[in-house]
Amino acid sequence: MKSAVEQLSTYKSVHLNPNNIRTHFVGVPMIIWSAFLMLGTLRSAWQDYQVSVAMVLTLVVLAYYTMLHVRLAIGLVLFIIPVLYTTEMVVHTEHPMLIALAVFVIGWVIQFVGHQYEKAKPAFMDDLNQLLIGPFFLMAELYFMFGWEKELAAEIKPLARDKRRALEAKLRGK
Template identity: 85%
Template sequence: MKSAVEQLSTYKSVHLNPQNIKTHFVGVPMIIWSAFLMLGTLRFAWQDYQVSAAMILAVVVLGYYMALHMRLALGLVLFILPVLYTTELVVHTSHPFIIAISIFVIGWVIQFIGHKYEKAKPAFMDDLNQLLIGPFFLMAELYFILGLEKDLAAEITPIARDKRRALEAKRRAL
């Protein structure tokens, strides 16, 4: 498994533009919320409880984040719990899937607008695992804004810039 530093520096290499990062603070939560809503419609009976695919995904993904970086994962737990709660409320409305698809599409439009500012393709186009790193990256960025995890920020930023220079050199060579 790649380290948190490696994952975050790869993601940050195509997320250096502040405008792009701002769009991600809107688009990524929309995509996550809508994906959890879609997965919330897939329900399973387990003993006396209803369990959704969203709940199972939350446990698995949060476990992955905890293996990467416990402090960032704790922030993601605080983000995911309200997402699970609110999507559970919407699952029981008359058209949850239409709501989910609408928000999902809007979230992705916002993401791609951000990448126009960045002048770089989204990280997941080269590595699908980067789809899981988006929320992890945003939590790291939030921590950095709050003055937390300064050592992590100092470690990933130069690596990200080096990776970006390599990407741009490769693109110019083509």
């Protein structure tokens, strides 16, 4: 498994433009929320409870984030629990899948607008695992804004710049 520094520096390498990062603070939560809503419609009875795929995914993803970086995972717990709660409420409305699809599409449009500022393709196009790193990256960026995890930020930034330079050199060479 790649380390948090490796994962975050790869993601950061195509998220250096502040406007792109701002769009991600809107688009990524929308995509996550809509994905949880879609997965929340897939349910099964377990003892006296209804369990959704979203609930199971929450545990798996939070375990992964915890293995990468415990302190960032704590922030992600504080983000994901309200996402899971609100999507559970919407699952029981009349058209949850329609709502999920609308929010999903809008979230992705916002993401691709952000990458127009960046002039770089989204990280997941080269590595699907980067889809899971998006929320992790945003939590790291939030921590950095608050002045937390300064060592992590100091490790990631130069690696991200080097990866970006290598990517740009590769593109110029084609």
